[in-house]
Amino acid sequence: MVAAAxxxxxxxxxxxxISFASKQDMLAKSKQFWNPDKTQxxxxxxxxxxxxxxxxxxxxxxxxxxxxxxxxxxxTYNLGHRNPExxxxxxxxxxxxxxxxxxxPSLARTALAEALVSTATPGLTxxxxxxxxxxxxxxxxxSARHATSKRxxxxxxxxxxxxxGLAVAxxxxxxxxxxxxxxxxxxxxxxxxxxxxxxxxxRGRDVAAxxxxxxxxxxxxxxxxxxxxxxxxxxxxxxxxLYIADEVQTGLMRTGELWxxxxxxxxPDILVSGKGISGGMYPVSVVLATEAAAGWLTEDGFAHMxxxxxxxxxCVAALKTLEITCRPEVRSMVHYIAGVFTxxxxxxxxxxxxxxTGIRQDGLVMGLEFGHPQGAKFxxxxxxxxxxxxxxxxxxxxxxxxxxxxxxxxxxxxxLLERTEVAIGKARDDVAKGAHP
Amino acid sequence: MSxxxxxxxxxxxxxxxxxxxxxxxxxxxxxxxxxxxxxWAARAFARYxxxxxxxxxxxxxxxxxxxxxxxxxxxxxETGFGVVEHKALKNVACSTGIADYYAGHDYVxxxxxxxxxxxxxxxxxxxxxxxxxxxxxxxxxxxxCLLALMTRSVVVLSPHPLAKEVCADAARALGAAAVAxxxxxxxxxxxxxxxxxxxxxxxxxxxxxxxxxxxxxxVVRAAYSSGTPAIGVGPGNVPVLVDATADLAKAARRIxxxxxxxxxxxxxxxxxxxxxxxxxxxxxxxxxxxGAYLLEPAxxxxxSGLLFPGxxxxxxxxxxxxxxxxxxxxxxxPKSTRVLLxxxxxxxxxxxxxxxxxxxxxxxxxVPSARRGIDAARAVLRLSGRGHSAAIHSADPQVIMExxxxxxVLRVAVNVGSSLGSAGHQTNLAPTMTIGTGFFGRSSVAENxxxxxxxxxxxxxxxxxxxxPFGDFTGLVPWQAPAGPIPPYPVASNQRxxxxxxxxxxxxxxxxxxxxxxGFKPDAAALREEIRRMILEELSQLAGG
Numbered sequence: 012m013v014a015a016a017x018x019x020x021x022x023x024x025x026x027x028x029i030s031f032a033s034k035q036d037m038l039a040k041s042k043q044f045w046n047p048d049k050t051q052x053x054x055x056x057x058x059x060x061x062x063x064x065x066x067x068x069x070x071x072x073x074x075x076x077x078x079x080x081x082x083x084x085x086x087t088y089n090l091g092h093r094n095p096e097x098x099x100x101x102x103x104x105x106x107x108x109x110x111x112x113x114x115x116p117s118l119a120r121t122a123l124a125e126a127l128v129s130t131a132t133p134g135l136t137x138x139x140x141x142x143x144x145x146x147x148x149x150x151x152x153x154s155a156r157h158a159t160s161k162r163x164x165x166x167x168x169x170x171x172x173x174x175x176g177l178a179v180a181x182x183x184x185x186x187x188x189x190x191x192x193x194x195x196x197x198x199x200x201x202x203x204x205x206x207x208x209x210x211x212x213x214r215g216r217d218v219a220a221x222x223x224x225x226x227x228x229x230x231x232x233x234x235x236x237x238x239x240x241x242x243x244x245x246x247x248x249x250x251x252x253l254y255i256a257d258e259v260q261t262g263l264m265r266t267g268e269l270w271x272x273x274x275x276x277x278x279p280d281i282l283v284s285g286k287g288i289s290g291g292m293y294p295v296s297v298v299l300a301t302e303a304a305a306g307w308l309t310e311d312g313f314a315h316m317x318x319x320x321x322x323x324x325x326c327v328a329a330l331k332t333l334e335i336t337c338r339p340e341v342r343s344m345v346h347y348i349a350g351v352f353t354x355x356x357x358x359x360x361x362x363x364x365x366x367x368t369g370i371r372q373d374g375l376v377m378g379l380e381f382g383h384p385q386g387a388k389f390x391x392x393x394x395x396x397x398x399x400x401x402x403x404x405x406x407x408x409x410x411x412x413x414x415x416x417x418x419x420x421x422x423x424x425x426x427l428l429e430r431t432e433v434a435i436g437k438a439r440d441d442v443a444k445g446a447h448p
Numbered sequence: 449m450s451x452x453x454x455x456x457x458x459x460x461x462x463x464x465x466x467x468x469x470x471x472x473x474x475x476x477x478x479x480x481x482x483x484x485x486x487x488w489a490a491r492a493f494a495r496y497x498x499x500x501x502x503x504x505x506x507x508x509x510x511x512x513x514x515x516x517x518x519x520x521x522x523x524x525x526e527t528g529f530g531v532v533e534h535k536a537l538k539n540v541a542c543s544t545g546i547a548d549y550y551a552g553h554d555y556v557x558x559x560x561x562x563x564x565x566x567x568x569x570x571x572x573x574x575x576x577x578x579x580x581x582x583x584x585x586x587x588x589x590x591x592x593c594l595l596a597l598m599t600r601s602v603v604v605l606s607p608h609p610l611a612k613e614v615c616a617d618a619a620r621a622l623g624a625a626a627v628a629x630x631x632x633x634x635x636x637x638x639x640x641x642x643x644x645x646x647x648x649x650x651x652x653x654x655x656x657x658x659x660x661x662x663x664x665x666x667v668v669r670a671a672y673s674s675g676t677p678a679i680g681v682g683p684g685n686v687p688v689l690v691d692a693t694a695d696l697a698k699a700a701r702r703i704x705x706x707x708x709x710x711x712x713x714x715x716x717x718x719x720x721x722x723x724x725x726x727x728x729x730x731x732x733x734x735x736x737x738x739g740a741y742l743l744e745p746a747x748x749x750x751x752s753g754l755l756f757p758g759x760x761x762x763x764x765x766x767x768x769x770x771x772x773x774x775x776x777x778x779x780x781x782p783k784s785t786r787v788l789l790x791x792x793x794x795x796x797x798x799x800x801x802x803x804x805x806x807x808x809x810x811x812x813x814x815v816p817s818a819r820r821g822i823d824a825a826r827a828v829l830r831l832s833g834r835g836h837s838a839a840i841h842s843a844d845p846q847v848i849m850e851x852x853x854x855x856x857v858l859r860v861a862v863n864v865g866s867s868l869g870s871a872g873h874q875t876n877l878a879p880t881m882t883i884g885t886g887f888f889g890r891s892s893v894a895e896n897x898x899x900x901x902x903x904x905x906x907x908x909x910x911x912x913x914x915x916x917p918f919g920d921f922t923g924l925v926p927w928q929a930p931a932g933p934i935p936p937y938p939v940a941s942n943q944r945x946x947x948x949x950x951x952x953x954x955x956x957x958x959x960x961x962x963x964x965x966x967g968f969k970p971d972a973a974a975l976r977e978e979i980r981r982m983i984l985e986e987l988s989q990l991a992g993g
Contacts, residue, residue: 096477234940234941234942235940236942237942237943266938266940267937267938274940335477335481338478338481340478340481340482340484340485340634340637341481341485343485343488343633343634343935344481344484344485344488345938346633346935346936346937346938347485347488347489347491347492347633347935348488349935349938350934350935350936350938353936353941370941371941371942372938372940372941373938373939373940373941374938375938418484420484420487421487421488421491
């Protein structure tokens with residue numbers, strides 16, 4: 012039995028419910044009953060990972076292999092897996108609460124909304140809840156359309172904002188056309204870092220909102236040029252569109268400030284957070300909006316409903332997550348950690364300047380560029396062998412997403428950099444030998 | 449009950465439950481976050497060089513001294529202990545005083561011992577958990593913070609709850625000055641709401657490198673029990689012997705000055721005066737002139753009952769002045785009274801007045817000879833205060849030597865008041881706010897705490913065989929001045945200015961060229977050109993600088 016082999020001691024009931032003869036048996040059934048393509052993809056990529064136990068920044072494969080997690084599911088595990096403080100808060104909450112009734116005012120939802128507003132960029136005064144990032148993006152886009160009475164939505168090419176109805180239309184066609192979910196008439200994609208293209212898209216004054224990840228994650232974290240985001244905000248104001256900051260991956264102190272957009276001097280009309288907002292313990296997503304952008308809440312508060320949106324256990328997890336994240340000690344640590352990676356990665360790059368071609372970094376949001384169209388896949392594989400889990404950028408596989416946790420210790424940073432250095436060197440040799448990713 | 453009331457009550461009850469779930473009363477998680485930040489700060493600070501450390505120490509000390517009087521007033525207001533003027537003096541002594549005293553010392557630069565063929569590299573303790581007392585709150589904060597800064601350690605401070613506000617402010621003032629002078633962010637942190645479970649959590653946390661505990665016996669014992677290396681010190685109970693050879697006028701003045709200094713809150717203050725009978729009359733006359741009031745037996749009993757209700761010292765009297773204590777006992781004493789002299793016959797456990805008194809009440813015992821005086825001093829220390837301090841006023845080296853060899857203390861203040869003498873402010877002992885009580889006093893430190901106690905040395909020990917040449921380490925210093933604030937603000941990589949070029953970066957770039965030449969070589973020539981440019985740039989900077 013796989014679970015027993017890795018000494019899962021936490022909950023006996025887990026073993027009662029989940030039991031496979033072997034890892035092979037489990038993978039076969041995963042293909043049979045779950046997702047055959049995705050299951051096979053990871054096997055073929057040299058990352059045959061089935062995560063079992065997890066703790067802090069470590070995840071353990073069912074066969075016991077330890078990996079340092081620098082994928083963190085896009086920041087979901089910013090505070091580490093099963094953060095003890097978040098776990099304690101949720102455990103305590105479960106003695107009294109459950110998901111709650113979404114129709115009624117709720118203690119936990121109200122407390123979280125107040126906490127979010129009090130820490131937000133200026134102007135954001137209302138909070139709406141979803142159960143995941145995609146739903147939150149849909150809420151944001153719907154709110155913008157209601158507020159402006161316009162339909163158009165502008166996003167950047169290769170954007171990614173989720174897979175729900177409206178969100179998927181903002182993103183790369185890879186995820187939209189398969190499901191016939193692209194809507195070119197209402198959803199315009201413009202090149203990133205191109206203010207002229209942005210202005211051209213807005214000039215018709217038929218755009219409800221521009222939606223931007225502060226640093227586009229799935230595109231490999233290309234950094235906004237100095238002044239670009241502020242310029243987009245100015246154009247939005249000029250042409251009567253709202254600015255939606257998608258901070259799902261860049262928020263929650265990853266760039267050394269609670270919300271990355273504040274580093275660009277932009278006060279968005281709407282800000283979206285998900286993933287890490289509830290510490291990876293219970294899903295919840297949030298949309299923060301200005302009074303003007305949230306007008307439907309006063310006109311018809313039942314207009315958007317979600318049974319699981321703002322689930323109370325998620326709100327409790329988010330309250331604790333936000334409290335931890337906003338500690339001055341944590342902000343300071345993020346700056347220290349970012350500095351260590353700036354220096355450490357520069358040293359690695361100096362060894363392999365022709366292979367490790369670029370470092371995109373804003374705090375702990377990092378994209379590592381390699382000199383091969385599929386470069387990050389080679390590095391991902393070697394990192395996995397070397398005990399590190401980091402994922403390539405789906406929409407630009409040259410770039411490895413490198414997202415260390417915000418509570419990393421100095422010792423673990425050093426270990427991670429050493430493992431990374433070795434893996435990058437080995438991946439370089441793989442490419443030189445003409446291997447395939 | 450109206451409907452509105454029912455709703456209101458229910459909401460209140462539920463709200464309380466939510467906060468119950470979310471609030472951690474002990475504040476332990478936040479304190480652990482402080483230790484983790486401290487670990488980062490310590491890691492950075494450990495690589496600073498001497499010049500930067502000196503600048504940081506000077507800045508922090510000056511910031512403390514600038515507010516010495518303000519903090520003295522605040523401390524007296526918050527704790528009710530001591531005398532403002534004396535606390536202000538101590539605050540200066542423990543800020544710029546300490547910085548000046550150790551100005552010529554170096555706890556940063558490696559030492560080379562060619563004779564022994566050993567190079568010693570100083571390595572800081574790391575994260576110092578400083579527990580400070582209520583009696584000398586700000587001076588102790590200054591002292592411990594400056595010792596840490598001198599040695600490149602960082603501090604998490606947990607002040608005594610009675611003095612938490614002034615200590616937090618004082619620690620933050622020093623920390624802000626240190627950071628402004630270039631120290632790493634988080635170099636001094638302070639717990640705002642100290643509590644027993646919180647201190648326990650900090651003490652047993654593996655990120656705490658060393659605990660420096662000054663305070664009551666329980667906190668010191670807890671420090672030693674925590675499993676973390678600790679420098680803890682025991683309580684005092686200072687005997688002072690005046691023999692027949694002493695200069696009685698000077699002795700009397702020094703004893704009264706010392707006993708009344710900050711109303712006896714220094715743990716080095718005299719507790720029991722032992723006088724050799726032939727000198728007693730003369731000494732008492734001089735003591736009265738210096739401001740002491742000799743209690744009559746009935747008065748003595750009132751004072752004893754007041755200070756030691758049920759046999760235990762009432763902390764209400766800590767650091768209060770003599771005339772206030774007399775008034776509390778219903779006694780009328782001259783306005784000029786600075787010390788109350790409480791005579792008793794025998795130093796035994798059941799004699800309350802033989803125990804430690806952190807107030808200007810001084811026990812008085814007459815003995816027929818210096819030898820009996822030494823016995824009495826040993827008896828005082830049997831009650832408490834082993835390993836701490838004693839004092840003697842005498843012109844006879846033989847008596848002084850015998851006294852020092854017999855009483856179980858690790859410092860004897862000779863012909864000087866003990867409060868400031870044993871603490872090193874009026875002797876050439878290390879000036880300190882932490883008195884090591886050694887093995888006598890169940891401590892790991894036998895001296896007055898000084899910066900060396902927070903430094904450890906990595907020794908590079910060469911082969912003893914002279915045939916093996918000893919390296920030339922002249923001028924080799926592994927530490928570096930930080931290029932800017934530590935940590936640097938995380939500016940996005942596409943918005944950073946060119947980083948300053950260092951020799952290390954050049955060496956790495958050269959390595960890169962070498963490694964590039966056997967595999968990938970798209971732009972090796974261009975890279976070489978770039979390195980040449982970087983080297984030239986650095987050389988021109990060196991020439992210019």
